[in-house]
Amino acid sequence: MKSKFLKITICTGLLTSLSMLGCDRSFEEINSDPDALVAVPPTNMLANVLRNTGESFGGDVDGYGTFAGYIVKIQYLDYMGGLVPTNNTYGNRWAACYYNNTQIKDMLETTESRAEAYANVRMVGRIWQNYMWSYLTDGWRDVPYTEALKGSVDEGSILKAKYDKQEDIYPAILANLKSLADEMASGFGNDDVGEGDFIYAGDMVKWQKFCNSLRLRLAIRISGVASDLAKSTIEEITGNPAKYPVLESNAENCYLTYPGAAPYFEPWYNNGYVGKRVDNFGMSDIFIDHLKSMEDPRLAKVANKANDGEYRGYQNGAASAPSNLASISFIGDKYMKDPVGFTPFYKSCETFYILAEAAMLGYNVGMSAEDAYEKAVRLSMEDNQIGTAAVDAYLAGKGEWDNTKERIWWDMWVALFKENFEAWNLYRRTGIPSTNYPSLNSIYGDAHNDQPFRLPYPNNEYLYNVDNVNQALTGVEDYVWGTQMWWDQRTGVY
Secondary structure (H helix, E strand, O other): OHHHHHHHHHHHHHHHHHHHOOOOHHHHHHHOOOOOOOOOOHHHHHHHHHHHHHHHHOOOOOOHHHHOOOEEEOOOOOOOHHHOOOOOOHHHHHHHHHHHHHHHHHHHHHHHHHHHHHHHHHHHHHHHHHHHHHHHHHHHOOEOOOOOOOOOHHHOOOOOOOOEOHHHHHHHHHHHHHHHHHHHHOOOOOOOOOOOOOOOOOOHHHHHHHHHHHHHHHHHHOOOOOHHHHHHHHHHHHHOOOOOOOOOOHHHOEEEOOOOEOOEOOHHHHHHHHOOOHHHEEEEHHHHHHHHHOOOOOHHHHEOOOOOOOOOOEOOOOOOOOOOHHHOOOEOHHHHOOOOOOEEEEOHHHHHHHHHHHHHOOOOOOOOHHHHHHHHHHHHHHHOOOOHHHHHHHHHOOOOOOOOHHHHHHHHHHHOOOOHHHHHHHHHHHOOOOOOOOOOOOOOOOOOOOOOOOOOOOHHHHHHOHHHHHHHOOOEEOOOEEOOOOOOOOOOOO
16 A cells, blocks of 8 residues: 555656656657647546545544544643634645545546546546535535636636535535436446555445445435435435445445555554644543443444543543543544554445434335344444444343434444544534533633534635625624534524
């Protein structure tokens, strides 16, 4: 893996540099292949995007981890000061999403004239493009979409893109993914995606499954506000598994792993152990308390014991740090102390939590809610190396199916650990964990009783796209509260 990261990184930089060099006409005529691409090979462009996604979003320990109720700062306490708009932190992630989609767009345009020859790499690029759009709108709600990435003269020189409403973006993304799903169902291309595919190594069936699983995720998210679209999407997928296969085993998890040697360490390991900041992060009190109360065997995987042999969480935004940092449970070795590690973009257990909820909504998904729930739990436990006997005991005990959506959501919350952004999405949609709370000593005082509803727009938008961002900010309070996500129908939060 290290050699692939290194070789592709060097190759991408070299080809980019060569493309910028001036040459005389005779040299160009003699040394130009009229059938060859003059830019970076598509697989290298894909590699750059996947690597950048992992590094940009996989490095989040607190932030989304705190919003979701998993992780709190215990050395430098979190008082929500980081939610003021900047071009760093969340602004960097905004920029990374648009950068990645700019790169994918360039790759698609570069290969357009030979689309058939690059059919597979183009499919993967388009899937990831829509994943990036979903990340953007789920993070910020209304974002530039229809006018985005159109700064070139031939596309209108649009440098100040309008913001599209989330309720318009979602159907567009789902339509794009359906088109891709149908295209893949009719057959793949003959091209090798190449070494740039750090996730599935060119396995197009797994990419096809990720495409349909992403459709499931987005459909269930809007089930409370666009039930017809949600139902038709989910039933189309589950009604024809041969045409629309989904991720259903841990061997198919959409995980980006790392070489595990300098400088290509997994981001959490790099932050905690290489950067020597492991003791800045403790487990949240609500997470540890829930796992202990449920006798959940995943506790020993997501958390390490404190110095007295007990599992102990800490309050979010406490008035002061614990007198002994080691008296609080740090993040479990499986998730932080592995230089290879993984950044999860989709866990296969999610498929079955989604199907369990869909069945509870009365959708025809080909299995009962109970069967789907138990399948999801077993996949999550397996992914955490929990033995069968312990899983059986959990499902017969505190984790037993009780015919409620809340049982699905609570267990899904546990299962999503490290996929923190998605866990924050789950919380904003369902209110689970119901024990979640914002920083106790927030700089906003008592003005808000909930975790952030959204991310702050970057400062550059206030500088260079002020009219459009101000329109998008209608109803927004203190940058991240006020108007909720389109799909967030909770009441009593502010």
